[in-house]
Structures are given as structure tokens and as C-alpha cells.
Amino acid sequence: QSALTQSASVSGSPGQAITISCTGTSSDAGSYKVVSWYQQYPGKAPKLMIFEGSKRPSGVSHRFSGSTSGNTASLTISGLQAEDEAEYYCCSYIISWSLDVVFGGGTKLTVL
Amino acid sequence: EVQLLESGGDLVQPGGSLRLSCAASGFTFSSYSMSWVRQAPGKGLEWVSVISGSGGSTYYGESVKGRFTISRDNSKNTLYLQMNSLRAEDTAVYYCAKIPFRGVIYFDSWGQGTLVTVSS
Numbered sequence A: 001q002s003a004l005t006q007s008a009s010v011s012g013s014p015g016q017a018i019t020i021s022c023t024g025t026s027s028d029a030g031s032y033k034v035v036s037w038y039q040q041y042p043g044k045a046p047k048l049m050i051f052e053g054s055k056r057p058s059g060v061s062h063r064f065s066g067s068t069s070g071n072t073a074s075l076t077i078s079g080l081q082a083e084d085e086a087e088y089y090c091c092s093y094i095i096s097w098s099l100d101v102v103f104g105g106g107t108k109l110t111v112l
Numbered sequence B: 001e002v003q004l005l006e007s008g009g010d011l012v013q014p015g016g017s018l019r020l021s022c023a024a025s026g027f028t029f030s031s032y033s034m035s036w037v038r039q040a041p042g043k044g045l046e047w048v049s050v051i052s053g054s055g056g057s058t059y060y061g062e063s064v065k066g067r068f069t070i071s072r073d074n075s076k077n078t079l080y081l082q083m084n085s086l087r088a089e090d091t092a093v094y095y096c097a098k099i100p101f102r103g104v105i106y107f108d109s110w111g112q113g114t115l116v117t118v119s120s
Helices: none
Strands: A004-006 A009-012 A018-024 A036-040 A047-050 A064-069 A072-077 A086-095 A099-103 A107-111 B003-007 B018-025 B034-039 B045-051 B058-060 B068-073 B078-083 B092-098 B114-118
Touching (some): A004 A086, B018 B092, B018 B114, B034 B068
Antiparallel strands (some): A018 A072, A036 A047, A036 A086, B068 B078, B092 B114
């Protein structure tokens, strides 16, 4: 059973930088393709923030950045703002004889 | 502007069936793979299914395989999810989402979701 593990919560003060990690626990570590990241406010649909590990869609603030090292992907938010308080999910997939898409459990970001 | 509008969510009894729809606009619907992603109350996101632009290829998560069927009508710019043998654990908000490129899986546009409640 493959999974993506995220810490349940993270917090930071306005202006600070925080990092959310997403670790693959697949027995086939490395078989999962690159990660995307989504922001979700309560009661709202998710929004794509990062794709292919480090690329930002147009319209997403430059304060959001993504990186990958080994089987861990990271989302960094710099210059934290109150509006960044939300749930963040990582997502990856594997294409072998079929397709499997997996989301991390989500990380609640609290801006103090 | 891409718009995805889900409908069809309802209260249904365990063992029942339901069909969700997702009306798409603002892009060439037939050129893009589409997906359903769900979220149980208070829980995280769970991938449900993907369908290719032509409809010729479909994929399912393990928890819905054999019970749910994804399909699309490109003449109507509409994505569907037929859900059979529904269980309490299928209770969730169901989102449709657009996949921007072939060969990669991520979701660049999402609908607002439709709530499915499975309960007696």
C-alpha cells in the first residue's frame, strides 16, 4: 500500500516562512511521479498551487514554491499572510499497468 | 474561463444508485482527460476516477472499482459518474476536475462539488 504522509498541522506568524512536507511511503519509492499541491479553504474547492514538483500556475503568488528531494516533496510559503491559512494537500500518481493517484492526508496551516 | 458545474448529489439509501454530472465550459472538453475526486465530511481528498478525452480509457481507485463507472458525452460537454451499490463510506462531496495535459496527472480546475449522502 502506497501513501503520501503529511504532518497534520503547521503554524507560523505573519511574514515568516513555513514548509509543508509530503513523504512517499511506497515500497516502490521513486515510482510515483512528481507532486502537485492544492490549497483548500473550508467549504471550498481545492486550488492548484504547484504542479510537477516546482512549477507555479499563472496567478499563484510567488510566495509559494515547491521542491523535491528523494521521496519527499516540500511546499514552502514565504512572507506568510493571514489569507494563507488553509488546508494544503500534496498529490502524486503512478502509471504502470494502470493508474493510481494518491493524495496526502492534508496539512492545516494556521497563521498566528 | 474554465467552468465546471457538478450536479446530481442527493440522499440515497445504502445499496442504492446515483448518477453525478459535471457540465464543462470555457475549454475544448474533448481534448482533456477529466477526473472525479471526493472528500468525506471532515476528511481529506480521495481520488475516485479518471477518463481520457476520448473516453476510451478509464481508471478507478480501489475503493470504488467495480461499483462506479465514469463516462463522458463530448457532444454535451458533460462528465458523468454512475455510482452503484452505494455504501455509507461513499458519503462525500464529489468534485470534478480537469487534467491539463496528457501523460501527467494533476488537476488545474475544479468544480464547486456536489454532496452525496448515503444513509438509511
